[in-house]
Amino acid sequence: MIWYPMNDPSLGCSSFIVGDSASGEGIVVDPLGAIGVSDYVLAAQDLGITVVEVVETHVHADHASCARELAAALGVSHGLSHRAPAQFPFHKLSEGDVLTVGSVTLTVWETPGHTPDSISLVVRDKRRGDDAWAVLTGDSLFVGDVGRPDLADADPQMIRRASHDQFHSVNRLMALPDFTEVWPAHYGASPCGGLFMDQRTNSTIGYERRYNPFLRIADAETFVEQQQRLLKPQPEEAQKLRAQNLGRSA
Template sequence: MLFRQYLHMNPVAASYLFGCGSLSQGVVVDPLKEEVDFYIKEAETLGMNIVFVIDTHLHADHISGARELAEKTGAKYVLHSSAETTYEFNAVEDGEVLMAGNTKLTFLHTPGHTPEHISIVVTDTRRGEEPWFVLTGHTLMVGDAGRTELASSIEKGADDLYNSLQKLMELDEHIEVYPGAFSGSVCGRGLSGKPSSTIGFEKRYNLALQKGNKNEFVKFMTENVPPQPDNFKEMRKENQGM
């Protein structure tokens, strides 16, 4: 498997290019609009054809490059089926699987940060049948969890996010965690500058995962919320095609 993590500073975000090198099928996750041509060049350098472009959610802190990238490469643009947009996309459901060559993508619906949020459990089937890592977007980040009021009420988002985190905690502890943001992002609090972790380490030390029950978690997520991103409503609407 080929795997690249790209750390962006304006806005603070992480995007990904990975997939099956032997069959030249690649996947891009959470691409930024400003970097569309960069992903194309990277894929060409790696000898990869981009077959899927995925947004873990409809972003409210930056403009996605996913639709443009999909159009330029002929890839399928993937969102959860509940995403409210004015355009067509390849809809996936909780538990659905897509294959990019020998790379297996299993989608988990993990709402909370936004209602349509997904996480992607990735398996390199040439190495084994067990998952290797999970792309968690803004559901589970290193050190905390994503804010919950940019696309719903803060309480409803926190309630959903608690359930989503429990779903992720069912994954094996050795599985690597690659989030959609890191320290400096407006979409979380107290995030680590280290942009990857494991399920086991986060289970032990992530602040959001130390709450004993849902009520404690919701209270935690509704306190000390950072300022909202500038023009977040407009950015989310643009990503919805509205």
């Protein structure tokens, strides 16, 4: 399997190229405007793969995405949750959809909470085995934390509902085997998470199950209260960036 993280430490953002060297195909996940279209194109060339799709785990509000531009430059589709209120044509992804590159598959799990359109991508390599090897959790599950629920809608009732959804989404991910690697879209001091976010870029389901403070909360109401209590200020220009990433402005 080709597994090539491309990070922006200044904002604590992670993006990925996941591919199969035998088939020479790959998928770019959550490409960052700060890295730019040409660097992803060059990275794919260096890896010897043809990119067949660009996918985002959700509509981001903390940074400019370059997914739309990258997909257009490569002439491939841009995958987003069917729930994303984007103003441009995109490949609408739903629960259970499978993106395939050679022996590697990315299965869509809808994991709303951080945003209604949040998805996680469960990664398998059939050449190695049937179990999930890794999961790209977007802003659902972080290392030591979970995604904040207040960037898609500022209404207090909607934030509580989103937090409720997040409780069920991150607990649903715990159905994966303990050895499954967890690779979120953010790390460190990213404003998309809370106070407990770790500097590490990845973890495992088993480690998070045991030590993530939000996964040690057994009931949804306590989880929601804890998230409300610990909310950090919104990222600078969050709504402007979200609108831009939705294609609502230049």
